[in-house]
Structures are given as structure tokens and as C-alpha cells.
Amino acid sequence: GQNIDQPTEMTATEGAIVQINCTYQTSGFNGLFWYQQHAGEAPTFLSYNVLDGLEEKGRFSSFLSRSKGYSYLLLKELQMKDSASYLCAVRSYSGGYNKLIFGAGTRLAVHP
């Protein structure tokens, strides 16, 4: 079966660094995505990893270890606008098609 775990809630201070972890068990692994979702809005794409290692994209970085079924999203120089839910999603390949399976999301609150 498919299982994706991430912390329910996290808090951090403006200007700080926060790391959001995600562990997964899935068949047909074909990449891991991170999405940001503000309350009442659609999820927006942040980052993608398919090979082991770190992908950096401005203030956001994402890491993947396929052997450990583990990923994290690192947010640097936190801003108030970073308060949102962060969704870890695994792309699973089966029968010639990919589907994206989401975790429950981590609600991040950034305080002044």
C-alpha cells in the first residue's frame, strides 16, 4: 500500500530556518514533490526530487533518500507569508500512468 507521513503542525520564527520531514512507503516510486497550500487556495508546486540528494531553489531546498524512503523540505529566511500547509506527494507509476499521492500536510505557522 501507499503511506506518507509528515508532522501535523510546526511553528517557527520569522527569519529562521525550518525543516519539514516526510517519510513514505510506496510502490512504483517515480519522484517526490513538495507543494505549498495557503488556506482556501490551490496547492502550488515548490520542488521535485527523483534522484537522491539536495535540490536548491532560492529559499527552498528539498532532499531525497530513496533507500530510506525519506525527504525533507528546508525553508530558509522565513517570512510571514510562508505560513501555509506544506504537502509531501509521491508520484507512483503503474500500468503506464503516474498518479500523485499526497500526505496529510504540515501546517507551518511563522511568528514575528
Add this chain to the structure above:
Amino acid sequence: DAGVTQSPTHLIKTRGQQVTLRCSPKSGHDTVSWYQQALGQGPQFIFQYYEEEERQRGNFPDRFSGHQFPNYSSELNVNALLLGDSALYLCASSLRQGSYNSPLHFGNGTRLTVT
């Protein structure tokens, strides 16, 4: 370049009724996926359409059905509505033959309330 558009934005239905939600994919995309997102939860995969056929399906009952049209737009139908069907329904589009890191693009969703 229009993104993913969904209609209606909000909908209120009564238990037992039927509902149809609509989605137009991002320009150039050919694959549409539907997700259900309950409050405080992550999106749950319902099904995916490509070339007008359902290609993958999540753990949802047959009350949930869909359709994709030749212009790639899609509909989600839910019959015999239950209170538990109240959720945000998200449509996402992608290009099946896109690059390896092609992400899903989401619409703003339809908020369905069943009373």
C-alpha cells in the same frame, strides 16, 4: 496562458442528490486528475483521465464517476451524496508525455457542502 479552471466555486447540495463539477485543464495539458480534500487533510486521489478514458482510480466508490471530453476538459459526477462527501474538490492537469519533473497544476477547487 490560462491555468486550470474549475466551476462552480461553491456548491450546496442535499443528501441523496447528484452533483457535477467541471474542469478545464491548463492550455497544452492532456491529462486531468481529480482529488478530494477534506478540511485539514491532504488531497486524496479520486481518478485520472487521459484520452477520454479513466486510467487510474483511487479508493473511491462507484458513486464517483467522471468523463473527459475531446477538448481535454473533464467532469466529476457524484451520485447519492453523503454528508461525508463535503470537501474541496480539486482538479489538476498535466502533460502525460511531459518532462520527468512536470508537476501537476491545480485549479482553485470547488467547495461542496452536503446538508
